[in-house]
Each structure stands twice: as C-alpha cells, then as structure tokens.
C-alpha cells in the first residue's frame with residue numbers, strides 16, 4: 001500500500017467501533033473545558049501522601065480543575081481538605097506548596113491559616129476564628145460563623161494517600177476504586193509508607209496521553225530495559241483487568257532484573273506480602289497511576305493545564321521502617337528505572353511529548369488506534385478501550401466522533 005492521499009488518510013480504519021478514537025479529544029479546547037467541569041470536579045483525586053504531612057499543622061496545597069485546594073493536619077491528627085480561598089474577597093490563602101502553620105510567619109499567626117490580604121484567620125478545621133475590626137465593620141450583620149472555609153470531601157486510604165473531591169456528593173472512595181486496588185492493597189497497607197522522591201514535570205501533551213502510556217504496555221518496544229528484563233512467556237501472559245469506573249490493572253510477572261547489565265534482583269526489599277520481583281500497575285480513571293515494582297512504589301498524579309499541557313507529579317515510596325541502608329537501596333531501585341537518568345521514565349515522556357507535538361489545538365483530527373486484541377493480555381489495548389468508553393459516558397460524547405453523543409462501542413459501528 002503506497003502512502004495515502006488526503007481522502008485516504010481521512011478515511012476510517014477497517015476496525016470496529018471503540019477500536020479507534022478521534023484526536024480532537026486530545027486537542028479541542030472546548031472538550032478540555034468540559035473535562036474539568038464534568039470529570040475532574042466530580043471524581044476523587046489523590047493530592048499527596050500522609051507522610052508529606054507528618055506533624056500537626058503541616059499542610060500541602062494543590063489545584064483540582066483550577067480550584068486551589070489546601071490539605072492540613074489538625075492538632076487532633078486528622079487530615080482535612082478545604083478550598084484554599086478566603087471567603088472575604090476571594091484571595092488564595094496559602095501560596096506555598098507545603099509547610100507548617102505551627103509557627104508564626106510575617107503574615108500569619110501561629111496555628112492558623114491566615115489570609116494576608118486583610119488578616120482574617122482560620123483554624124485547622126476551617127472555622128473562621130478572627131476577622132480584623134469585625135464589629136467596627138460588620139456590627140452584628142456578619143460574624144465569624146458566617147465565614148468559615150469551604151470544606152471538601154477528604155479521605156486517607158490505600159496506603160496513606162490523601163484523596164480529595166470537589167463534589168460533596170461523590171460516591172465513597174472505596175466504591176470508586178477499591179476493586180482496582182485489590183491486587184496491591186495488602187503490600188500497601190501492611191505497614192506505613194514514606195515518601196522518598198518527588199519531582200514534577202510540565203509536559204506539552206494531553207493528560208490522557210500520559211495515562212495511555214501507563215496503561216498500555218505495547219510500547220515496551222520503546223523500553224530497552226523492559227524488553228531485556230521481560231519479553232518472556234510470563235511477561236506475555238500478563239493480564240489486563242478492567243474495573244468499573246474506567247480503572248484498569250496490568251497484572252504482574254517476575255521481572256528478570258539481572259538480565260540487564262549492572263542490575264540485580266530486588267527480591268530482598270519487596271513490599272510485604274509481595275512475591276519477589278513482581279510488578280503491578282493500577283491505572284485509575286481519569287489519570288492517576290500506582291506502579292509497584294517490588295521494592296519501590298511510584299505514583300503519578302496529573303493536573304491538566306490545557307488541552308496540550310499537563311503537570312505530572314511523580315512520587316516514590318518505601319516503608320517508613322526502612323533502615324538508612326534499605327532506603328538507599330530502594331532509592332537506587334526507584335531512580336535506576338524512574339529517575340531522570342533511569343531506564344524508563346524519560347522514554348515515556350519522549351513518546352507522549354511527540355504525540356502532543358502532533359496534536360496541538362487546531363491540528364487536523366485524525367484517528368488514534370486502540371484496536372489490538374490479544375486475549376486481554378499485556379499487548380492488548382483493552383485498557384485504553386475501557387478507559388475511553390468510560391470517558392465517553394462522563395462526557396456524553398462518542399470518543400470516535402466527539403461531536404456525537406455517547407453510545408456503546410457496538411452501537412457506534
């Protein structure tokens with residue numbers, strides 16, 4: 001078949017409904033805005049890990065769908081989440097990424113969240129506890145009880161991650177993703193985890209393309225290390241499992257680390273209850289990933305910044321009980337795969353940045369193929385098909401033609 005002219009290039013592929021999607025869903029600004037409203041404002045988002053707020057008054061800030069959020073540990077040790085917005089005139093209250101409210105700051109009282117604009121103060125439960133010149137300005141018309149912070153749904157679960165939702169009516173976190181976590185729940189919850197790595201990257205691509213690369217393994221052809229340490233019968237027998245709400249697991253196998261020169265088995269430091277050198281992936285709709293390679297856990301959290309821009313926060317975890325030597329080894333295991341000079345992460349970033357460069361807003365729409373069927377095994381693209389079917393339901397759009405309303409894949413043929 002020669003290279004195709006424009007009409008041939010625009011024709012639909014000889015695949016079934018659900019086996020390809022339209023690239024507009026990665027590049028259309030209107031679709032992006034709707035995703036923030038109809039997906040990100042309605043789901044559970046893991047903001048950070050409890051080990052990032054070890055002490056009372058520790059806090060961390062983030063944004064969900066452009067809304068600023070602060071999570072803080074109270075003197076009662078409970079972690080709570082609030083909109084990081086002052087009820088007075090709408091200023092963002094805390095602008096640092098993380099820190100502690102315990103000590104006084106030039107524009108903050110001790111043990112308070114203080115809005116530096118006009119000095120209103122809030123306690124760790126979000127109650128307003130001080131309005132400057134309250135009586136002089138408001139007499140008896142407005143008081144502190146009327147001006148508490150906006151409380152957000154917040155739960156700590158699945159190994160100590162702090163989950164927040166902007167939707168008061170969101171389903172329970174357990175219902176949302178409990179089934180998808182089953183395969184690694186015991187290793188994650190056997191004992192407290194601790195963060196040892198954090199970095200973030202702003203990448204010129206759509207957030208869903210990052211999620212795709214975490215949930216399909218056909219691109220292991222790009223990862224030399226994965227080919228050398230995998231690509232045996234056990235690797236090709238890894239199963240993809242789909243769960244309700246668009247989540248997916250990529251099943252485990254035993255990685256042959258010592259097949260790669262300079263690497264060695266990670267069996268000794270495997271997470272509790274995990275067979276040696278196993279590797280599980282939990283991919284959560286709409287774009288969070290938990291990647292357990294035996295001795296180190298990686299978690300990716302995406303914050304979409306535009307149709308063609310995403311911030312990805314990468315975290316690495318070990319056990320809180322690690323000795324200094326065990327921790328060093330875990331960090332080495334983590335970084336040798338996922339660090340800036342590791343064997344894997346930068347290759348994924350090159351892949352998705354290349355897709356992003358070719359799907360900028362305004363680019364002509366084209367088909368993106370998700371049609372590989374291999375009995376739901378590792379190179380089957382079932383994970384992405386499952387994800388985009390869910391995406392279509394939340395958006396009421398057909399992924400293969402987003403100008404049409406959602407319908408099940410079979411009906412779309």
Ligand code: FES
Nearest residue numbers: 086088089115118
């Ligand atoms: S905007 Fe916060 S005190 Fe005025």
Ligand SMILES: [Fe+2]
Nearest residue numbers: 213219223348
């Ligand atoms: Fe990859």
